[in-house]
Amino acid sequence: YNTDKAFVDSGTTLLRLPINVFNAVVDAITLNSKIDSFSPGFWDGTKLACWKKSENLWKLFPKLSIYLRATNTSQSFRITILPLLYLQPVTDVDDMVCFRFCVTSSANSLVIGATVMEGFYVVFDRAQKRLGFALSSCAVSDGEALSEITGPFSVADVAADCTVSVPKEPVLWMISYALVAVCALILISLLLLLLLLPCRHRDRGEITDESSLVRHRIK
16 A cells, blocks of 8 residues: 555654555454444544443454565565554543544655554664564553564565555656657647648639738728
8 A cells, every 4th residue: 555655753653654544444443343433533533432441442443564574675574553552542531431543644654653663672773774673572461462573474475465556667657658659649640631631722813902901901
């Protein structure tokens, strides 16, 4: 889904997804969450969703996974977070707890913020220009890990799961050149047609001073 850049940024609180990815995630959660209905405001962050403390909320939501390219470019790996990380408790009143959805949309790029990073140790290796992920020993609740790392996987296998194939840049250039060539041929054909057609006009006779509009206008 993501055809733009991806960032890992501890200064960003939420997980920010390109709009098409965000919509796909919301659809998937809605389909798999076992909850009858959601307020639209819950997804865009304008409203909270509340449940009784006695309810096992975490069983109602699925895990979220992100595939990232490995240092070996033919491989990828998957980082996964549980709903305890992407649902944040905001208010706690009597027997109710209200949460906000910690995933939001962005104009284009994927931004992996603190919502995801809290589940991992993240190493920024600037010398080698790479990032490293490892499971965090702190990301545990009641003995259950809140994050997972799996892989490596073949990039070809992962790419096969994509729903939309985006043409590579050289292919787009070839298509553009082909369209320009077709347009040029059409224009040339029209010009030749105009040049070869006989010039048809009515014989209006010889134009003399007496018949000239200019002559009459001067008189």
